[in-house]
Amino acid sequence: MSTLLSRRAFVGASLALAGSVALPRFALAQQSAPRTLVAERRVIDVVGKAANVFGIRAQDGRQGLFLPAGERFLVDLENQIGDETIIHWHGQVPDPAQDGVSDTGYVSPLAAGETRSFDFPARSGTHWMHSHHGLQEQSLLAAPLVVYTAEDEKADMQDETILLHDFTFRSPDDILAELTGGQAGGHDMHNMSGGAMPMDGGMMMDGMDHGMMAMDLNDVAYDAFLANDRTLEDPQIIRTEPDGRVRLRLINGATSSAFWINLGDAEATVLAVDGNDVEPIAGNRFPMTPAQRLDLLIDMNGKSVVPVLAQVEGLADRTGVIIAVNGAEIPKISRMAAEVEAPVDLSLEEKLVSRHPLTSRAVDRTIQTMIMGSMAPYAWNLDNAPWPNRRPLTVAEGERVTLEIMNHSMMAHPMHLHGHHFQVTSLNGRALSGAVRDTVLVPPMATVGISFDADNPGRWLFHCHNLYHMATGMMTEVVYG
Secondary structure (H helix, E strand, O other), X not given: OEOOOOHHHHHHHHHHHXXXXXXXXXXXXXXXXXXXXXXEEEEEEEOOEEEEEEEEEEOOOOEOEEEOOOOOEEEEEEEOOOOOEOEEEEOOOOOHHHOOOOOOOOOOOEOOOOEEEEEEOOOOEEEEEEEOOOOHHHHOOEEEXXXXXXHHHHOOOEEEEEEEEEEOOOOHHHHHHHHHOOOOOOOOOOOOOOOOOOOOOOOEOXXXXXXXXXOEOOOEOOOEEEEXXXXXXXXXXXXXXXXXXXXXXXXXXXXXXXXXXXXXXXXXXXXXXXXXXXXXXXXXXEEEOXXXXXXXXXXXXXXXXXXXXXXXXXXXXXXXXXXXXXXXXXXXXXXXXXXXXXOOOOXXXXXXXXXXXXXXXXXXXXEEEEEEEEOOOOEEEEOOOOOOOOOXXXXXXXXXXXXXXXXXXXXXXXXXXXXXXXXXXXXXXXXXXXXXXXXXXXXXXXEEEEEEEOOOOOEEEXXXXXXXXXXXXXXXXXXXX
């Protein structure tokens, strides 16, 4: 997930992988051999203990897929985990049969040992891939999916990718059973774990306060938080040149945890969110809800060490990486901060402006959808219709559609739309020309408006990206009528 090359070496390696990135896309499709991705089981070390987890390995041995500019998403996916699975290409916009979900009925999961081929135009940017089957995502069946642009390959900067995750030694099935009291709600999640390995340790968390106006934060007490499979006890060190410039592609692949990204006394510039360019914003502290991506440009500016820390909202727990110039001494950083972090919010969202917004046109259809549910009993849904008894959101091809997402609960929810990227167009009734995204945070008792063009016909999932919320029914479909 790390690119420890100079800009010139990075470009050369990218061109070698691409073969001939100047060729038209149709020529690439005919001449490129498929890349292979393997969904597998592996063992990593977490806080000094062996952890049996999943992974998605590319041919070069790295976790994840990194495509050079101009190359199609031409991939053979091998299922070697010993159980059925399916992988969603989060941030890509293929036809619905190649989206990597089985809930919509286009395809079935991959059987153990099965290989399935995918072929569609790759959307550039920082994206990721993860299981959309049972609770496998909790056991790290997730990896980066980065598609570079020609500008990326020419840029005079170092390019690094960081996947954040929350980790538990417990079985995800046991976690869900404790959350629900043994009742998994309307969504059967295909026998839940889909073959996740048994684990031990850990306990469930209560909401912070179940009073009428108290905000609920973390559903699960995790054993550790990871950045590229590592904790701050043994963090990844990203070495760079003095006065180097690093593009850091952060992916919140956590199952149910939101983070604040904190650079301390250093400063970064936001370049993109969810793989989409934004007007640059400078700062040193940024919120990230599950499934969101954040591209930061960090200029060392004479600094020798810049810790990039991701602290969980409502907790002192944190993870991260350390950027350090060659030869610099690496400080020891505790995985527990001195203070508990605040809840994530829309402070960044309200400042973001897309560099490539939707074209200006009238909205053809406005749909209101209501987030509903609670921590006790633990059950979540949209429009009082838990999956699979959902209320579909019907659109017509060619329409400009606005979804008004109203959160009638005391917990924040990261809402993700498959098959499309949308623009954030209002926050609590205030209009704005915000970022283009595929996942947006909707805080408690808030309303967020998103707009998109209905240009990809089919049936597309729309759901909360907290896995345990989705597992208890918080999912519906956008359906082209």
